Amino acid sequence: MTEADRIRLLRWTEPALPQAARLLVREYTADGVADLTNVHVVLPGAGAGRRLKELLVEASAEAGVRLVPPRVVTLGQVPELLYTVPRPIASEAVSRLAWAAVLRRAPGHRLDLVFRRRPDSLAVHEWALLARELRRLHREVASAGHRFNDVVEICRAAAAAKRLSWNDADRWGVLSEIQHEYAAELDRAGFADRDLARLEAIGEGRLESPGPIWLIGVSEMPGVTRRALEGVGGAVRALVHATEDVADRFDALGCVIPERWHGVRLPLDEAQIEVVEEPGDQADAVARLLAGLDGTRAADEIVVGVPDAEVVPWIAERLTDAGVPVRDAAGISVQKTAPYRLLSAVADFLEGRRFEAFAALVRHPDVAQRVAGRTGGEGELSRPGGWLTALDEWYGDHLPARLPPAEQSIPGEGERRGPVVAALLAAVDDELLLPLWDEPAERLLSEWTLPVLELLETVYGARELQQNRLRDRRLLRALEILAGAVHALDDLPDGLDTRCTATQALRLILEEARGRAIPADPVHAAVELLGWLELHLDDAPVTVLTGVNEPRLPESVSADAFLPDTLRSELGLVDNRARYARDLYRLTALFHSTETLHLIAGRRSAGGDPLRPSRLLFATDPETVARRVVRFYGEEEGTGDPGAAPGPEEASTSDFRLPPEPEIRLTEPIESLRVTDFSAILADPYRWALERVRGCSTLADDAREMDGLLFGSLAHNVLQDFGSDPELIAGTDPARLRGALDKLLDARVVRRFGREMAHTYPAVRLQVEQLRARLHRFADWHADWIASGWEVKGVEVGTPKGGVGFEVDGRPLGLRARLDRVDHHPETGRWAVLDYKTSDRGETPERTHRKGRGDDKEWVDLQLPLYRWLLPRVTDDDGRPRYPQAAGAEVDVGYVLLPRSLDDVGESLAEWDAAAMEDALETARDVVRVVREGVFTFAADRKPRWPDEEMESLLGLGQLLAAGTEGDDE
């Protein structure tokens, strides 16, 4: 057959595939049967293949013949049709492990020339990552028909001839050695490398045609495929989508000849091109174009080309919002699926049992359902919301960085939220991860496959999965992909079956599955979003091509670690020049064959970066070039449709009002208040009401060290223990006190953070030491204080239930409080109510209680004055006053400061006179009146004491919390 016979033209005045289908049916029809049994049809992409099948059915129906379908393959599968493999081809996993093994063994001084890091300590999957790179390079170079060794020669020759500005032969020499080793490694394992096998078969002329091969719309072809096809000669035919007058721009296999496309002009009409600003505008433009079709087209007649995937989200959003069904032909990447996320969360958790990973793992909906959501589960675990809350709260109390190993107990196991968390952890460990926990911790890769599959079965096995449910189908596809990745490790040859941990094995499996996609399921007719590669052969009558910008269209690559453009040209790999030619051809064919073609170019990316127009827009005469440049960069063109009104006005009032309840009214009167409530109410009664009355408190699990509250609570715990030992509290020997406090602190720390401090954050451990330092100084102070005659008369003195009646307007309101410490000096007869204060700054009572200057001072806190008022009035269990003697006595109130500045540890007493005290009590009465009135109204001008992002957002003031205004130290 001559070359001319080999090529057949498909008119580009109409789409290629329908013509091709008709041609094939015609060509192979005999006796009422279009028998394409042994025919191979080759298409550039899988999408085109699927469409061709539909068209073949149509064409045969039209022709009234029975269709025996051909084998439809993509270009990448072609070489394997043409030769038989002597040995099994190594799977991707085997191949990558072989690369990794070889890399690991390669002599350092050689490897250094290529990779600076010789990661001896790298884990299996990290080696695999490097191997993946190398394998990609190997495949790419081989696709042009070269071994690395050939590249060495080519580099030398081309550099000598000054076609390359640098002779990279040394690096390629090293790569070549590695490649050599790799081939040997596979050989020993009884496998062949696919790409090398191809080269061998071609080299040895072991090619055989499987029957007729039809190339359809294949406009570019890797060198190795070309050589293979040329090797089988006769049986190959190419259908080229073009007209007679340009036929000479294609080679014998129907691919574009780059040189012949340079300077070719594309007669685009200006009206077909739209220039807009951002991705959102591109989406708007698409929507406008579809709306402009006036309902004359169905969804499956429209396709949107997306050379730049960045615009996909916007188009998806815009069209969905307008009621247009959309399908992203790229499918769903397996990384986004539930089982992939599951394995990845498990891998994270197994690696060191970090709490963060655990929190993420149990929030995975499938784990949540399996572990915690079982009907009939014990207690809290079966209550939705309950156990997550328990976990958050427990975390807040104990700040575990890591969870202890399964056989140890967690901190606070028996208290508060502890039991729920312990049960949750046990459920994860024992029911979910058991197969992975088993000894030994390091196993052969192939030994991990079963446990991993069992894990998947544990989680998904109980679910009833049906093929005819979309979500289930997706899940099943994802499971299949993952199972495939697992099974790839099933039968590894000995040398490649390395020993590793569960995490490493999982990472390797995930790495293996990564990048695979679950094809979009065309359940309903939809506007399809199609990548540039597939667009040319798609036969939708309406095509909108977005993203007509550099460097996606035409694709161009600048700079590469191994294959810069100049070397690519030398190797015969597709280079920028070839890409331009190919894309110009494709766009030209689209232009001619599509009924309606629109091009949209953006001026800016999502990140606001300027975009350049596609060079394809400039494949025209110089004057039009100038006009287009003016269009793209000029001020003349706006967003395309500046007149568009902001849409129907129906609901132009918002039902969203912040705060949602500008007035909170009590339904039940408040009978008692905590002394600490007063400062909050003084700052803003409304925020207080939200918190206290409406239960608006936040909960999160992102603390990485103790906040002021937790730090204070730990300190109080210790001081409480200290106070409850009568001998200690009366002690005057600082050294002994220090020692005692040390022990008490250690005990509390164990109780709170677990026996192994290693399980909490390093910062927490240091905070404990900071606290220790403060306690030591406290010991010194306390010893002095006692030595000076003071006696401690009570610690943690609480008010009775319901509080102590505080008379306001003739009615009592219960005041509740817990006095840290009540001291008495028998000699002077003085009493002192002392509050431990662990805030960093260690402010005096005056500073914390009153704001303002001179005489304008206002009370902002009433804690200490109320303590003083309470002292003679607190009663014991029998209702008798506990400190009757304090009634008429002098009572000091103040802080025992344990601040950051160690020199300031000690008491700080308030110096308020009787008038000030009375003023404070009057202020307290006012507060009580406010509370009694029971109406709390929002006022935007009141400032929060400690701004909290969530609270302020709820109030509609969130925007005032500009970045970087986080609360200060306290």
Next chain:
Amino acid sequence: MSVREMILASAGSGKTFRISSRIIGLLAAGEEPGSVFASTFTRKAAGEILDRVLIRMAKAALSDDEARELSQHAALGPDPPLPPDPVFWRGVLHDTVRELHRLDIATLDAFFVRAVNSFAFDLGLPPGWGIADEPTADRLRSEALDEVLDHEDRGAILELLRGLHAGDARRAVHRLVAREVDGILDVHRALDPDGPGWGALREAVGDGPKDVEDRCRVLAERIEAAPIPLTKTGQPDSRWAKARTGAAERVRSGDWHSYVKGGLYGKLLAETADQPAEYYNRPVDGELRELLEEAGTLARAEVARQLAVRAEAMGRLAEQYEASFGRRLVETGQLAFDDVTRFLTDRTPLGERADLFYRLDGATRHILLDEFQDTSLLQWRALVPLTDRLIGDAAEGAAVVVADPKQSIYGWRGAAPVVVEAVSERYPLGEDRMTRSWRSSPVVLEAVNKVFADIHRVAAVVDKGDGVDEVTAQWLESFDEHEAVYHDRPGYALLQAGPAAEGGRALQPGLCRFAAARIAELVERHPGHSIGVLTRKNETVARMIFELGRLGVAASEEGGTRLTDSAAVVGVLALLRLVDHPGNGLARYHVARTPVGAAVGYTDPAHLEGAGRLGRRVCRDLLEDGYGSTLAALATELREACDVRERARLRQLVELGYRWDAGAGSARVDDFVRLALATRAESPGEEPVRVMTVHRSKGLEFDIVVLPELHPPLFSSSGLDQPPLAYRAHPNAPVTHAYPPINKDLLPLFHDVPELQEARRQLQAGRVRDDLGQLYVAMTRARHALHMYVPADRDGKPSESRSAARILRETLSPGAEERGIVEGTVLYEGGDPDWSRRVEAPRRRQGRTPKGDHDSITLAGGPRSRVLRRRSPSSEEGSDAAVDLSLVLGLRGGRGLTRGTVVHAWLEQVEWIEDGLPEEESLLGIAAAHAPEMSRDEVRLALDWLRDRLEVPEIRDTLSRAHWPEGASIENELAFLVRDGEVLVEGFVDRLVLLHDAEGRVTGAEVLDYKTDAIDAEDSEALAARVAFYAPQIEAYRRAVAGLFGLEMDAVSGRLLMLGPGVVRRV
């Protein structure tokens, strides 16, 4: 031909024009687009340069006039002249756009990233490295810090911590250190390994005496006893006595700060040669003086000791942190731009590598550097080897450097205007100054000139005696009187007093409110004109937008306003918070009490379980459908409850969701919430008022500029954390001496440590440059009008602190102090407040303004014609029965599958069983081709098994010729492809028996499907279940075959041939 020039270009003087002229000139001279490398500070600016280059050529290509003009402007020299001809420019343009992808106009960072990427392997970076996003970068830093804190020697770390914090036992550890470490690192990384570094202070001062406390006590007593001046009555002067006691007290307690800062010793320290120290007009001398000085020496030793401990702690922290951070960097490949630049300056600087341009695919010959004053020392170091190659002695490339040291406002981020000098020193460049403004009206420029011309003499700048005037004078060297190109551009300038400041805070709500009211008037008065409100701090931006909003003036933030300004968005975010934290009562309340609650059916905030269930439902939707779709569905639900603006905001949140789906994602919903909180987007609606910090306003211009925040103090650091001090022998030399931050009161103690004093001066100079630059940049953004608001005097007295407000008052309104300034006082006014009557409101290209609603789009209905659903009969197996997961996972009998494949392949060879199986050799060949992974033994076993099965009578019978009427024919592995409604069905029939009539027409058929499942023949229940399971599949085959051969369904039967149990079942 090589142009070599340094252009000092003032604001608005057309530097983009100039630099684009140069690029055009090079292109017009026939240089390849790929030979040009131009860099600037932002990607946006880079875009603008390219924009200018192309549009100017395009215009010249279309018009004679433009061609003539361009040929003049672009010519690189007098010879040869460029043809003033559109045809010429068409050619140049055409050649340029053909190579558009090679024209390298970018930021330095982008260029560095590309370079490092080409050498990623050589540098030890992992594949797939990239620029980390903010949260990732934060996490890495936090982990690195954790590692430092995790030191085995806890004592050592504690010592370090206490060292950092002057002995304090602070509560917060991680957060505090994290805040400090960046500043420390900046210095540490610039350290010269040969200098004393963090040990500088100890080296200079040495170790003090040991028994300090004792000495203090003794000294304090002696001071107390020292003689002091007497009054006329012979009594000790009580003021002196008090001061003496104070000094003694401070010495005793070691309160060196107070000791040094005030009182008697303070006087001694402030003493100069012609002004001896005096206290209440009496000299401080004699024994007291000696004692005070002795205590001073002690103070110095003590302070120095503490500072040295701190310096060393800083150094240790930096070292340990750097090690741990560096390791993470190469492990994760998550870099910041600075890290990239540091990689470039690695042991072998990439710029020196011979293969650099080879890997970069570059043919770079000419270099044009814009906004060069914003280049950091680190970047400069990375750049030098490159520039040496391109424009060094031996090279011939063109070099154009454009800079304006006056506009350097990024000193705090490492920008070093000194590189401008460095580049001129290194390469001979012709200097050119551009001072004519194409932007501002003469009125605006007059104000600018008045403010800056003599600024170094302004009392406000000089009256603290700390050398600010010197730096200012230096700064002024690059300032020339500005002149307007458009002499008649109408304009207005105003300096007016607003309410007095409340307290010393930077954010002044009162002043903001005042400015907002003025802006509201401006919007009315100058419709269609753009207004830029420029502030110093981010906080004020938010406050200004808030205050403007209260007045009904829609304003947006440059770079987008945070999505959370929408109630609907925060409502949805509260819902998302619930997902991870159902126990969050605030979020529950927020959801339940806003329309979000109604939309998702959650209205009782006390209902924890309800929240838990809701959360789990949303969580599953997010995972299975993606954030985009889930949020879109929610937005649709909320549609009715939203106004146009809220809807537009929700749409932006939905977009963010789709983008999140497209990215790497994260397991936690919390992370998305965090992202959404930080996300800014153009706020809906056309808003003439833009609010931003001065930093963000760089490169922008507005018809009207409003400056509402001129009062914050200048020349001092505002934050809590003072950076460490670094001394460089020469402005672009490495740091040799590093000191911790030192309170300025204590500095006089070390007047004899010149490096320390100089380091402090260098830091201060940087601040002065930044602050003056900010004022300059802010004022020069204005095209027509400039409105500046300063606080009125409080209690009749102006504030004493140095501020832009004070500078403006003293330069624009000298003598205003005496007049007393109250709210509303006009301090300076120029031009015409109604200037806009004389100009047309400009039409400008607006950014996209998101719209609230879109009409729904109707498409044609009708049956589907393309992109059909695809199905294969085997996927019909038990289509509504539960899928057997162990099969999907290949968990049990995984090998069974391969064996099944081989068995199928063998059976394909059987036409009639009477003819037997093919030769063993050929069977083995088939097995090898279909399942290369099966061992020979396994294959043999399978073959034996098959042979055995084929002996079962029921099976044998079905496969035998005798079983069928005469003329029956067999199709093995018949491929089919048929359309079934909207579905395309594709598959293979294992074995099809065709029955023919006399004419050979097909009259009937039977579909036979082989199954290799292992089932016990006795277990009839299991058998029946299997059969039922496969029934839909056989049904599908029958339908396909009927369609294919034009048969009625009745004429096509189907049977399952179950090899395992050895039974055949009709379906």
